[in-house]
Amino acid sequence: MTSVLEARAVTLEGRLSPTELHCRAGEMVAVIGPNGAGKTSLLRAIASIEISAGQVRICGEDAAQSAPARRMRLLSFLPATRSLIWPITARDVIALGLPAPDAGRIDELVEVLELQQLAERPVNHLSTGERSRVLLARALAARPKLLLLDEPLSNLDPYWVLKTLEILRTETKTNGSAVLTSVHDLNQVTAFDRAILLNHGRVVADGEPSKMLASTALAEAFRIEKASSGWRIREGA
Amino acid sequence: MIRALPLLLFVLALLAALSLLAPLGSLTELRRTDPNLAWQLIEELRLPRTLLALGYGAVLGLTGAALQATFANPLASPDITGTSSGAAFGAVAGAYWLGITGPLALAACGAMGAALALCGLLLVAGRRSETATLLLAGVAIALAAGAGTSLLLALAPSPFAFYDSFEWLMGSFVDRSMPQAVTALVPAAIACVVLASRGRALDMMALGDDVAASVGYRPRRLAVEVVALNAIAVGACVSVCGAIAFVGLIAPYAARSLTRGHPGRALVPAAVIGALLLLLADLLVRLAPAGRTIPVGVITTAIGTPLFIWIVVRMRRTVAA
Numbered sequence: 001m002t003s004v005l006e007a008r009a010v011t012l013e014g015r016l017s018p019t020e021l022h023c024r025a026g027e028m029v030a031v032i033g034p035n036g037a038g039k040t041s042l043l044r045a046i047a048s049i050e051i052s053a054g055q056v057r058i059c060g061e062d063a064a065q066s067a068p069a070r071r072m073r074l075l076s077f078l079p080a081t082r083s084l085i086w087p088i089t090a091r092d093v094i095a096l097g098l099p100a101p102d103a104g105r106i107d108e109l110v111e112v113l114e115l116q117q118l119a120e121r122p123v124n125h126l127s128t129g130e131r132s133r134v135l136l137a138r139a140l141a142a143r144p145k146l147l148l149l150d151e152p153l154s155n156l157d158p159y160w161v162l163k164t165l166e167i168l169r170t171e172t173k174t175n176g177s178a179v180l181t182s183v184h185d186l187n188q189v190t191a192f193d194r195a196i197l198l199n200h201g202r203v204v205a206d207g208e209p210s211k212m213l214a215s216t217a218l219a220e221a222f223r224i225e226k227a228s229s230g231w232r233i234r235e236g237a
Numbered sequence: 238m239i240r241a242l243p244l245l246l247f248v249l250a251l252l253a254a255l256s257l258l259a260p261l262g263s264l265t266e267l268r269r270t271d272p273n274l275a276w277q278l279i280e281e282l283r284l285p286r287t288l289l290a291l292g293y294g295a296v297l298g299l300t301g302a303a304l305q306a307t308f309a310n311p312l313a314s315p316d317i318t319g320t321s322s323g324a325a326f327g328a329v330a331g332a333y334w335l336g337i338t339g340p341l342a343l344a345a346c347g348a349m350g351a352a353l354a355l356c357g358l359l360l361v362a363g364r365r366s367e368t369a370t371l372l373l374a375g376v377a378i379a380l381a382a383g384a385g386t387s388l389l390l391a392l393a394p395s396p397f398a399f400y401d402s403f404e405w406l407m408g409s410f411v412d413r414s415m416p417q418a419v420t421a422l423v424p425a426a427i428a429c430v431v432l433a434s435r436g437r438a439l440d441m442m443a444l445g446d447d448v449a450a451s452v453g454y455r456p457r458r459l460a461v462e463v464v465a466l467n468a469i470a471v472g473a474c475v476s477v478c479g480a481i482a483f484v485g486l487i488a489p490y491a492a493r494s495l496t497r498g499h500p501g502r503a504l505v506p507a508a509v510i511g512a513l514l515l516l517l518a519d520l521l522v523r524l525a526p527a528g529r530t531i532p533v534g535v536i537t538t539a540i541g542t543p544l545f546i547w548i549v550v551r552m553r554r555t556v557a558a
Contacts, residue, residue: 049450068453077451085309086443087498096444122498138444148451 002059004145004178007046010054015041017202018054023146023178028168028191030183030209033198034222039182040080042198043148046180047077059145069099072142080150080182082131087122090115090134097141109137112167128155136164140171147171149181153188165191186222186231189213197221241495245509249291252516256287259523285418286410290519290533291512292422293410293474294484296429298511299504300467301485302492303432306439306500307463308364310371311493311548314485315351315471318371319378321482323354324468324475325406326382326389331476333393333402340420340477348424348472354378355464364460408481408534410519421477428470433504435459440501481534483541484511484518490548 005023010016016038023029031039045051048064056063058074066074076097084093094106110119113133118126123134132155139147147168153161165188168179181192189195195212197205199221205212212218214226224231257279258264268275301314308318315321327350331337337346362374386406390398404411438459441449446456492507493500518536525531 044447047447047451049447064453066453071451071453075451077448079445079447081445083445084443085311086500087493088443089497092497092499093444096441135444 002176004059004176005046005180006055006057006060008055010042010045010056011052012038012041012045012050012201013052015201016045019045019203021046021180021196021203023180025145025176025178026172028172028179028181028193030181030189030192030195031198032183032186032189032195032212032218037198037221038201039198040150041201043077043150043180043182046146047075047148049077072097072099072144074144075146075148076139076142076144078135078139078147078149078152080154082128082135082155084123084131084135087124089120090123090126090137091119093123093134094137094141097138099142102141105141105143109140113137114163129157129160132156133160133164136167140167143171143175143177145175145177147177147179147181149179151182151184153181153183153185161188186213186218242506242509245506245513249509249513249516252513252520253287253291256290256516256520257283259520281415282412285413285415286519287516288418288422289410289413289474289478290516292418292425293478293481294488294512294515295508296425296470296474296511297481297485297515298488298492298507298509299429299432300470301511302489302500302504302507303435303439303463304467304485305489306442306503307460308366308371309442310366311490311552312372312486313375314483314489315467316379316480316482316485318358318375319354319382320351320467320471321475321480321485322379322382322386323357324348324351324472325480326350326386327353327472328476329386329389329402333389333395333398340417344420344424344473344476346472347474347476348469350382351472351475352465352468354382355468359464404530404532405479407532408479408537409530409532410478411530413477417477421473424473425470428466428473429508432463432466432470433508435462436501436504438501439504440499443500479532479534481515482538483545484514484537486548487541487544488514 002025003022004025005021007021009018011018031042033039046056048056061074063071063074091106094109110116115133118130123131136152153164156164171177172179183189189209192209195209196203197212197218204221205215205217219225219234223234225234264275267278297315304313304318305311324347328343328347331343331346337343357378358374362370390402438454441452441454442456449456488511489503489507491510492503495506496502518533521536522531522533
């Protein structure tokens, strides 16, 4: 499969040790790790929002050197915060994710994310979960090659967690893109093709999600262990 | 926005014509007795006055909109952030203490005072602070700058400093000359043109600094640019016309209703609405009884205060909902 992301020695001083990372087209990768492990820092560094050293190439291009319109086609970043203060309509927020006006694409996303009732409402009047869907639609709008999503499944009800995963799967298949997303709920990790475990700002494991969940590296990083009915705090943690 | 803008520009042109001609009675009378003097009245007194009202209003509207987009706060404006008071402090320090008389040098003093106030605000409140923090920090800086201005005037070498500067401090366009108008408006216009070109980036910042940075904009650099350009534009205008309140708050608020809430797209409409408001206020001032002068800043404050309260009440309702 074609390589979408090639990150070499990506570093964020004090928060992320030099990290190598590759993602292929159609691949959905979950970034997991305890609070403060460096998940958001990794996503932000790859998006060139804040990076101390290293090189990031998306589909062979240095996105950091690209103009905004090209960069929108290469990557999109969804921050964990859902705070929106301006009374911009949901439809207009989606439009901000497009390098050029495309009413057809907005209509498509409004339908896919079931935003018909919310499309003309100001986003600052929507609930956090509704805003999450609008902001996800904005992130998907330009059909970017790499989707960097910080906790896209937070604040969503079970239907929307499954629906979002389904939408991401469809988008990656259709566009040949890759998804790199931070995930907090370990039960959601098996929905991904691959999981990367971060701890203390470095990648400590990278592999198949079900194996990762059973690994000692994960148990040590989170200070939890498998129990008959889910997870429990490790003894002596 | 596109539909409403031509109408606003048409009303603005009408008000500008009215500003040049009103009060019409004295002009007609003068035209009959001395046509040259009538023309001189328009050219030397009413034209600079009209240009200053138009230009300063546009500056307040546009800079207010840019500050609100940068601080992600609908209550940020040159007066609320203390920029205008800082500019007044700078101009007074330059005029009464450093003995500066050149209009351009005074405009630079005003710009430095405004920049100082904005830097103080950034230090005290930060850029993405809560509304209450921003307001309190802005009020503190405005009060400090106001007290500093009063102190400088009270201790100024000239015993008439307070009396001389009263009308200017309250904001006025009366008896300003064409060179003064040029001094205020040329740097302000350059700063505003650069600011207006940042609309798309400011709209993207509505989705957060990280989203804007991820598509290639530089939020921190943009914030520094907005602060510097604000200081130049507001500082230059304040040094000639004094501080005028509320236009920079109300105009962007009204403009955003024409741009479906987009803070960046609202920059140019806010400039047009700001010009319209200040021109209207200056026309109202002319209704004062003969021999009496009402500073235009008094009118904007009288109209702006209830509107400000209304905005705060609306914001409270939105938060409560």
